[in-house]
Amino acid sequence: MKTLVLTFFISLGQAAASSTTCTALRLPSTWEVISTAYGDVTGDGQAECVLSVWRPWRDWPIARWATGATPVINNHDAGGRSSHIVVLKPLGKRQYREVWVGSALFQPASQVTILPSGRLRVTETTYKGGPHALGTAVTEWAWTGFGFSRVSQRMVTWQLK
Ligand SMILES: [Ca+2]
Numbered sequence: 001m002k003t004l005v006l007t008f009f010i011s012l013g014q015a016a017a018s019s020t021t022c023t024a025l026r027l028p029s030t031w032e033v034i035s036t037a038y039g040d041v042t043g044d045g046q047a048e049c050v051l052s053v054w055r056p057w058r059d060w061p062i063a064r065w066a067t068g069a070t071p072v073i074n075n076h077d078a079g080g081r082s083s084h085i086v087v088l089k090p091l092g093k094r095q096y097r098e099v100w101v102g103s104a105l106f107q108p109a110s111q112v113t114i115l116p117s118g119r120l121r122v123t124e125t126t127y128k129g130g131p132h133a134l135g136t137a138v139t140e141w142a143w144t145g146f147g148f149s150r151v152s153q154r155m156v157t158w159q160l161k
Contacts, residue, residue: 042143053084
């Protein structure tokens with residue numbers, strides 16, 4: 001019998017908070033929430049729920065009048081699902097307000113974590129492997145006021161023995 005040995009060449013650090021607050025979300029049934037994180041990712045002193053979501057891909061609305069393909073045209077898997085980062089503000093009483101929903105990611109996300117610094121840590125996977133495949137990279141993102149800017153990227157190497 002083969003043994004799977006995983007060698008993870010990066011330090012994942014410590015998560016800032018649990019995601020237990022981000023439950024009871026009422027999302028479209030076609031959305032699959034892969035991971036949630038709860039913490040202040042926008043730097044305003046109030047916590048948000050950050051979700052890694054895979055959902056049916058849709059092109060940008062500008063595709064209707066654009067002359068060329070949009071930058072997200074290939075950002076989906078073979079089944080037509082794309083990966084998105086979603087930021088929601090908990091309002092209490094199981095209510096949430098949408099803060100930001102990102103475009104279909106070029107490099108899809110699986111796990112999300114909010115670091116004590118407020119940066120968002122994303123484990124990236126591939127559209128071919130799917131949302132539950134082993135990560136291929138870990139990236140850190142900082143809130144810009146209307147979205148995230150990538151701060152760092154570290155590739156992940158898995159070794160099978
Ligand atoms: Ca915040």
